[in-house]
Amino acid sequence: MMSTATLYDTCRAELKRIAWRLQYGARKQRSREVHISFEMPYPENSFSHIESVIYINQLFDNTLCETEKYVLKKLIFEDRTEKEIAAELNMSQQGVNKWKRKAMQKLSRTMSS
Structure with a gap:
């Protein structure tokens, strides 16, 4: 039978291995998602900003x-991930990615025409 110290270790x-795997999986998921965000070059109350909106x-x-x-x-203005939106819409992350690409x-x- 194992001693208490050995069992504890x-x-x-x-637990460290499980935590590492969870963190690694989350990092891989985040790296697969393209972060779409942009900063408006105008102050929020300027006329150009209002025109842009x-x-x-x-x-x-x-x-x-x-x-x-x-x-x-949700992706651009609320800075949400594809996975979060997929959970809201009851679809896969790949489905959200297809909607985004389309x-x-x-x-x-x-815009080009």
């Missing part, structure tokens, strides 16, 4: 469907 080592809202409303708008607004492609096509 074994449990402690196993209006333009973005019109662009979203005229180009994207509701799910695409929801996903992009929305970005639509916005790119609209």
Whole structure:
């Protein structure tokens, strides 16, 4: 039978391994997700900032469907992860990523035409 100190050390080592695996998995997940964030170059109360916000809202409303708008607004403006949004929408992280890519492609096509 193991002594108490040996059992304690074994449990402690196993808990450290489990914690490391969880942290490693979280880091890998974060590294796979593309962080979309941008800083507005204007102060929040300036006229140019207000014009930009209006333009973005019109662009979203005229180009994207509701799910695409929801996903992009959560990712960009609320700084949420794809995994968090996937849990809200009851879909996979890959599904959220596809919605994001489709929305970005639509916005790119609209802005370039």
